[in-house]
Amino acid sequence: MIDAPGLMISAPASGTGKTTVMLGLLRSLADDGIRVQPFKSGPDYIDPAFHLAASGRASFNLDTWAMGDGLLDAIAAQAAGAEICIGEGSMGLYDGVATRGQSGFGTSAETAARMGWPVVLVLDVSGQAQSAAAAALGFKMYNPDLPFAGVILNRVASPRHERLTRMGMEKAGLTVLGALPRRGDLALPERHLGLIQAVEHPDLARAIAGYATFLRDNVDLTAIKAAARGRAIPQSDALLPPPAQRIALASDAAFSFTYPHLIEGWRAAGAEVLPFSPLADETPDPTADLVWLPGGYPELHAGTLAAADTFRSALRRHAETRPVHGECGGYMALGEALIDKDGARHQMAGLLGLVTSYEKRKFHLGYRQATLSAPLPGHAPGARLRGHEYHYSTILEQPDAPLAAVADADGNSVPETGSRRGRVSGTFFHLITAEAP
Template identity: 80%
Template structure:
């Protein structure tokens, strides 16, 4: 059995409690002490890992008990080799997941912490309460008695009196207080319709992270946090996903950036070459590429630029004549015939699929997806079962191609966004996490 570095998971009772800024400040503060810090994200989030990389200086990976099987989860855990400590960020509330079991569990952060053997630090927003906050924290500790629990960080504390009263409650509940963060309005990250803006778009991300680290150093007990970290045993086996081609041209810029890090690491580890190009800079994919992959992102914010990128458009059309192209979510939208932005302006897209989408007519799509392919797509044969995640506000106005897959949500209910295929081109609204065993 290979031992993983000691680790912790930062979670909260719900979203919006400040755990992301705590996470980023803690990653940088620990790194500044000379530690090699391995960040992780529990769940299918594809925005936070880029912020983690900026804070820790080391690629962050997703751990997902619904989508991933034991082999993949162990393969992702092995990315911590060489690190001194692992710090994972939970998603939503600590116990939030789906109703139907997936490959290993229901997708909650608590499952990730238990599986990895990492104690939980609960970030509790104590605004509007004092001793009562302890009842909330105590309930979270007691809900899963065998879950390792390190203690709490109190966030948005209004005054020394507020801190004293809140600590009294935590002391009575027997909950260690690892930090007390005063209320500060500037400790937030900019957001847009999918949550945080992308790390590459932040106007001064380095200064923001340095500020979070200073704030954490002043108000948390770093030594106690380090001492609370625990190591779990991970099997020596495990593997990351194999590449769908040898030479992969990957769109990479502010319009196309959402790719799960474990996929890229798996592709590279197996010897694939990743050839980045920027559609926004009007770059064509490498003409020697075996496959073009358009990730998700925000093409709806750059419709005019993409419509005018003639070198990019011509290169994509040439590639599609003989070799495969695959797009996910935003990449899928860009492969379509047209995209309507939030102002109602239609922009001509690549036209490699008949898809017409609108961001003017917003409809929220969120959740895990299981897809059984009706036709092959890069890396997978027809009949393969895939696991992924969908998160967008786009409405489909028209689909004019053959459906790619039978798609269902986490509970097995059919999802109308089935993806599309035409010739060598395929696309899906879900972001691929993994194929099921045998895929």
């Protein structure tokens, strides 16, 4: 068994300052010499890279809709050796889907309850004072069994504003763990899928150091550490096995959306992960058994990818004898062409007939469940997979055979079925796990 005391940083909604608090708290604890293990509740592949930069430890996703109990325990066990766990919630505390998944509805509250972590609710108190306590009390009482550590007041306008808001919290019996003054210079840069990637931040180290100083000056770190609780985690070997022994993994600013628990599972099983950069016109390792292109932002680098002749030629040679798979952005890069936001058409690898357009934007977001009609590396036809789709690209042409029957979290069919041609396959959803047969 592994002890995993921790806290869940959550909020009533997105955009309230959770990430600022999370990064500042991770760095503050790490600077104090505390071994802190970050986690992300829900299907997010951008935030964990920021968590790693702030804490020095890889961050892992915990997802009650996509993951069963064994996998959740196996991922939670990555906290071995840590003194405290800090989880960052997604959306609002109780926001999830309408249809139950493998172990829940995908809410941050479920993750907190399952791990035994008390909730720290980050409240944007702009435009209110004592009334903020009514909202916070509602979040606490909506599920009285959920452990609740207290609140951090964010975007406080003045000492008077803070005093009035604290009065309301005291009347409601809620612990105030900190009050953060309104600061417009602390927001992380964003683009169409949310935050920019950690590797793209112009000065991430200084930004995180600034968040840590901000937290130290305005929250009670001693009280926050004292509030950490958690349950003992049983040992589990339920991480997803590798799809091949030697895996060439595209890894750069265009291809970086990988779920850390997948890579950890591959390595734990003895697979070799061999990174390479398509943007640098590098070739996948010629001895690799599989080339895997994860998601990312190929639409922002389409011209560079179109000019990467060495990479594309090597990819085609590999596909003659061994499998190639792409997820979302990787899927787009395996296609015939990609049309950027300005309407320019860029030639891609041409291993699939897919043509996608970022000029004709359409938002695609949500959990996905897929039943394979053809093999995907590591999974046989008929396998049931769970994943997540998040992109703005539109399919203009998809002439190849579908890879799977794909549905959303409620079981409604979606048209993005993925496709296959020879040894090449691709999906718009990012794989999270496979259901047990």
